[in-house]
Amino acid sequence: MPTASDIVLEAAGIEKSFPGVRALDGVALRVRAGRLVALLGENGAGKSTLMNILSGVYPPDAGTIRLDGREVRFANPREAQALGIGIVHQELNLVRYLSVAENIFLGREPLTVTGLIDYRKLHADTAAVLKRLDLAVAPGTLVADLRVGQQQVVEIARAVSAEARVLILDEPTSSLSAHEVEVLFGVIAELKSRGVAIIYITHKFEELARVCDDVTIMRDGRVVGEALLTELTRDAIVRQMAGREAKEVFQKSPAVLGSEILRADEITLPGEGAGRPFLVEKVSLSLRRGEVLGVFGLVGAGRTELLETLFGLHPERSTGRVSVNGQAVNFTSPRDAIAAGLALAPEDRKRDGLVLPMSVAANASLASLDRTLRGGLVSESREAAYITPYIERFRVKTPSLHQLIVNLSGGNQQKVILAKWLATSPKILLLDEPTRGIDVNAKREIYAFIDELARAGLGLVVVSSELPEILALSDRVMVLCEGRKTAEFSRADATPERVLHAALPDLAAIVS
Amino acid sequence: MSASKSAAFFARFRSLLALALMVLALCLLSDRFLTPDNGWNILRQISVNLCLSIGMTLVILSGGIDLSVGAILALSGAIAAGLLKHGIALPAFDVLLQFTTAGAIVAGLFVGAGLGWCNGVAITRFQLPPFVATLGMFSIARGLTMLWTGGFPITGLGSSFGEIGTGTFLSVPMPVWIMSVLVAIFVLVTRRLRFGRHLYAVGGNERAARLTGLHVNRIKIAVYTLAGALAGVAGLIVTSRLDSAQPNAGLGYELDSIAAVVIGGTSLSGGRGSVTGTVLGCLIIGVLNNGLFLLNVSPFWQQVIKGVVILLAVAIDKMNARGRDS
Ligand SMILES: Nc1ncnc2c1ncn2[C@@H]1O[C@H](COP(=O)(O)OP(=O)(O)OP(=O)(O)O)[C@@H](O)[C@H]1O
Ligand SMILES: [Mg+2]
Secondary structure: OOOHHHEEEEEEEEEEEEOOEEEEEEEEEEEEOOOEEEEEEOOOOOHHHHHHHHOOOOOOOEEEEEEOOEEEOOOOHHHHHHOOEEEEOOOOOOOOOOEHHHHHOOOOOOEOOOOOEOHHHHHHHHHHHHHHOOOOOOOOOEHHHOOHHHHHHHHHHHHHHOOOOEEEEEOOOOOOOHHHHHHHHHHHHHHHHOOOEEEEEOOOHHHHHHHOOEEEEEEOOEEEEEEEHHHOOHHHHHHHHHOOOOOOOOOOOOOOOOOEEEEEEEEEEEOOOOOOOEEEEEEEEEEEOOOEEEEEOOOOOOHHHHHHHHOOOOOOOOEEEEEEOOEEEOOOOHHHHHHOOEEEEOOOHHHHHOOOOOEHHHHHHHHHHHHHEEOOEEOHHHHHHHHHHHHHHOOOOOOOOOOEHHHOOHHHHHHHHHHHHHOOOOOEEEEEOOOOOOOHHHHHHHHHHHHHHHHOOOEEEEEEOOHHHHHHHOOEEEEEEOOEEEEEEEOOOOOHHHHHHHHOHHHHHHHO | OHHHHHHHHHHHHHHHHHHHHHHHHHHHHOOOOOOHHHHHHHHHHHHHHHHHHHHHHHHHHOOOOOOOHHHHHHHHHHHHHHHHHHOEEEOOOOEEEOOOHHHHHHHHHHHHHHHHHHHHHHHHOOOOOHHHHHHHHHHHHHHHHHHHHOOOOEEOOOHHHHHHHHOEEOOEEHHHHHHHHHHHHHHHHHHHEHHHHHHHHHHHOHHHHHHOOOOHHHHHHHHHHHHHHHHHHHHHHHHHHHOEEOOOOOOOHHHHHHHHHHHOOOOOOOOOOOHHHHHHHHHHHHHHHHHHHHOOOOHHHHHHHHHHHHHHHHHHHHHHOOOOOO
8 A cells, every 4th residue: 555655746835727617626636656646627627727737837826736745846847857747748749850869868968078969869769768668769760750640659769768766658649559548557667666756637437447456537627536546437537537327338320321322442642752652542432411431540640641631632643533423533733622511520630620729719710710700700799699609509618709729728728629520510520530639528429420420421431540439439430551551340240350450460461 | 815806907007108208307306308390290200110010010929020011111102102203114115104102102011011912922931030031022122222212312292292291171180190090000900800809819829720710821922012002102101291202211211110119019039919009109109200310319219218118018918927838
């Protein structure tokens, strides 16, 4: 049983307000050496804000932080780092046009006696950390050339290489492949055995059993529960997160299929530069009204690229035929695709979805602004009336529609992006990782909405790397592997084993 | 809570507050400051910079920059003046086209809009960074002005052309009318037109704007064309006021207008800011210039002080805007 003396980091009475939002309201958190505390809570509960305070990003309005029993105050992240607090933030914070090595040791570059950067040592040290994290890229690779998941591993490498005593991981696995997650769990176990204290934020409960010792649950800026993981059930956690009885689990309604609404034949997208010659290779698909087509594949299987190609984002490079409602179409830009009734909610919300300096309302209405005009002019009241149902449906937590979207929590930003595309009333909805970073309760709400849209006669394509999500939502499952379609299953035939089997590269040859 | 609320209030009205403080100080320091004449004087003096700065605001909101507005000002003014004074000979048809005042004005505006359009096309179709494209245009327009004028001013443009810069209507100077109408139009454009909203989106995240199906290239071309046309307006005002097109007109004006936009709280990284902010920025610079002149501060010191004001304005802005992404 852990004792009080194991406590490395202790926060008490932490308060933090932003204009219109009380983000933290007297929060206490204790982290013990060699143990991992999972911090759970709905989107906007205040988890990331607390971590930002513990790592020196902002000062708290009130409260104390003790490290080894001594009270500390951080003026900036550097001071927190110097005292042994490492953090992997929810959003990537890498310098895209510096190399992997330069990013990992940014601010801690090894120097030669003459004061220049010692590149030999820099690269050797980087190679060592990368090996520990099993990331097979050269230290000199530009970060911009990495996949998002690999970039995330670089972030983790940066925190791990600092040899922190307290390591904060804010949704570290949201864009990692299954293999990368396994490696991370290995590293976590090793760090724990060396006495590192870890704070781990996640919305994926299945991860808890693998790594977690203690659980702290937050709701609306307060801590509402603290326990050993072994003392809790999944239901109890969900209940405490939501503060009310959890709703029943999601039940998909039987599909009523209509005519074919989208058809794609032999979609091919050649790669650029090094890497695979084809990002998408001769993939065909057909989608009917009222149908949900799940697309499963490991990270890098070409799922995002397939959706982007369908959406007219790569007109110069891609080949293949697409028809909508039986009519051949040739989209030369997303604009054409939108006009034909398509919508794509993108995977990388910060890069492709959010206009950070704009308000929640302006982001949500951006794709359907035409419908909210009054006499040809932008009307804030009409705009608000038009998007409020979507914002409420997903329970986006924001003090007002005028709040800048940059100030929302990660999961709430994601909900606004979904709302933006649903508000276009599309005929064909392409969803790329729709529930990334979204809490369990909101997830169920989104599943129910997808189901409702299908019943209303839309065709939906849902891409996800979470197998349970694909299996729960889809009428049909298509599996991609290394840019090719390796299998397709009806809902009844789609067992986890079969789908996974088809998604694994070395087996793909046998299946196809 | 109340601390952060007052901080938000302060951030919002920061420029207004700065302006009020300056006006107050100048009232105390100089008895020539708070007179109706001096008031009109200030407004007339800022009209040129404000025309340029409205265009610059649009450009900066879209995530770009325009270094060519001063040069376009000079060329539009020179062309309008030249056409008015000498007309243009078309040897192929063996005719000399004479221009009326209205014709010359339209021609000047067309030159401005046309050069701005070229900027937009260079930036979108040929993917040149705005800094580079408009730097090129700066040099081209300066060169063309010299070629057109031969390096000499074109003077004696007639009283009807002089009305633009020196006339009054309902006892308000024409330049003040022009600038007020333009401000009203562009406040409406940025706040209430779909184009305005799209402009903010393009500047805030161009990739997301494209994925949302916005006409990103068309929007950008429109923005640079408008900036050019507004530089044309400024060129006509300057030329008319002096009754002469100076080959070196508008030298360095692009920097003054960038300063006004930035002091007005518009972010150079795009997507954040407003035309009303820019109006305040222009007023602050105008009042500052006027006050320093009235107080007999040497022109050299005036420049230093102006620089300090720009730095202070932006520094305060940054302190307030420290959000999660900074
Ligand atoms: N800089 C800021 N300005 C204004 N409000 C903020 C700011 N940062 C956070 N908030 C608000 O504080 C609350 C808590 O946000 P936080 O990011 O900590 O949530 P979270 O628990 O990490 O959620 P998620 O699971 O979605 O990541 C939210 O309501 C958010 O809108
Ligand atoms: Mg968060």
